[in-house]
Amino acid sequence: MxxxxxxxxxxxxxxxxxxxxxxxxxxxxxxxxxxxxxxxxxxxxxxxxxxxxxxxxxxxxxxxxxxxxxxxxxxxxxxxxxxxxxxxxxxxxxxxxxxxxxxxxxxxELTAERMAATRTAMVELKPAIFESENGIVLGNPNGDVTLVEMFDYNCGYCRQALPDLAALLDSDKNLKVVLKEFPILSQGSVDAARIAAQVADADVDYWAFHQALFTSRGQVDKAAALKAAADLGLNPITLEMGMATPRVDKVIEESYRIADRLKITGTPTFIIGDEIIPGAIGLDALKQRIANMRACGATVCTTEQPG
Known part of the structure; x- marks a missing residue:
């Protein structure tokens, strides 16, 4: 019926x-x-x-x-x-x-209800999205605009978006980037994310680790993540033993909680201001939204907004 x-x-x-x-x-x-x-x-x-x-x-x-x-x-x-x-x-x-x-x-009507629920969730989740210790901060930690990416190491579109992220970090010195581990594609993705969460807490170049995994060949799994971490001088045995610690659990679970509340089901997903952006939308589109955030405080500026 x-x-x-x-x-x-x-x-x-x-x-x-x-x-x-x-x-x-x-x-x-x-x-x-x-x-x-x-x-x-x-x-x-x-x-x-x-x-x-x-x-x-x-x-x-x-x-x-x-x-x-x-x-x-x-x-x-x-x-x-x-x-x-x-x-x-x-x-x-x-x-x-x-x-x-x-x-x-x-x-x-249902779409309007979902949008209203998402707006409410965004307000409640802002600290977890933009300011949580469970995110990996790149760029300027005190930047005037924050770009969040939720990603999976086995996501082809995330791999495609990597050069865009690198270009933004190189060209925009007032941009804060927050990476959120969001492994959803395979058990290998989960294992790699659990290694990555520990690398992020270590005194090494996480960005180098991140790029190494996304530019590697084949599926990214525990072995690939341990090798990339070992190349930076970390002990793979220690990392493997720490995969199920409460600290690592908290990193992964927070991303799942955010995704569930905001109905995020794919990667990459970018968040800028109040906008949730699914997919690899390209460098120019990201730059425009960042510029709009600086001009009017929203990713889309209208004539009613101050500019």
């Missing part, structure tokens, strides 16, 4: 049932009445803000109240959802554009 059908069935069924089949004043809902209700619901639905479930309920309640009254009690079966369902289905199958219209409206 479609979402429109579900809404109409629930609205008609629940509201009609709520009137009480044993009441003398219960309206008679035959096929013609249900069809009339459906037509009126669609006719009264405005394009903006869209046909929501509450709007349907309001319209249906009004229309049921206007149905002809009968003088004798109506059998309960006449108001059961199983009797109303086929009537609404028949009407909708004969009017497919209605399904498209209401489906689009409901999609817009």
């Amino acid at each position: 479609s979402r429109l059908t579900t809404i109409l069935v629930l609205a008609v069924g629940v509201l009609a049932g709520g009137l009480g089949a044993t009441l003398l004043s219960a309206p008679k809902l035959d096929e013609a009445a249900v069809t009339a209700i459906a037509e009126n619901v669609v006719a009264k639905a405005k394009p903006e803000p869209g046909l929501t479930a509450s709007a349907v309920e309001t319209i249906v309640a009004d229309l049921i109240a206007k149905q002809p009254k009968q003088d004798t009690p109506q059998p309960a079966a006449a108001l059961e959802q199983s009797a109303i369902d086929p009537m609404i289905e028949k009407y909708l199958l004969g009017n497919p554009r209605i399904l498209q219209k209401v489906s689009a409206a409901l999609d817009a």
Whole structure:
């Protein structure tokens, strides 16, 4: 059953049932009445803000109240959802554009709800995203703009974005970059991230380690990460023993928590200001957003914003 059908069935069924089949004043809902209700619901639905479930309920309640009254009690079966369902289905199958219209409206409503939830989550998660000790800070730690990247060492698009990140670090000396380990593609990714979290805490060049893994051949796994760390002078045995420590767990779990709240499912994902940017969007696009952050405090500047 479609979402429109579900809404109409629930609205008609629940509201009609709520009137009480044993009441003398219960309206008679035959096929013609249900069809009339459906037509009126669609006719009264405005394009903006869209046909929501509450709007349907309001319209249906009004229309049921206007149905002809009968003088004798109506059998309960006449108001059961199983009797109303086929009537609404028949009407909708004969009017497919209605399904498209209401489906689009409901999609817009759900999208708006998700966006509102994401904005709320962004406010709550800002310290974890931009300021947490569990992120690896590159560039200027006191920079006026912060660029966050959530990445997986086995992500091809992350590899593609590496030169863009390097170019930004070289050219923009007032940019703070925060790297968040977000291993989602394989167990090898998880193992490499657990080694990387320890490298980030060590007194070595993490950026060199990071680049070494992304420019290596084949899948990045524990062995590859241990080799890259050993090339920087770290003890691979110590690193392997430290893969399951609470400190390492905290680094990985924080990224998963952020991703879950913000509905981030892929890598790379960049975060600048309040914008979540999926994918490798290219150097110019990143530069433009950084410039806009400096100009107006948002990744997209409008005429209403100070600049």
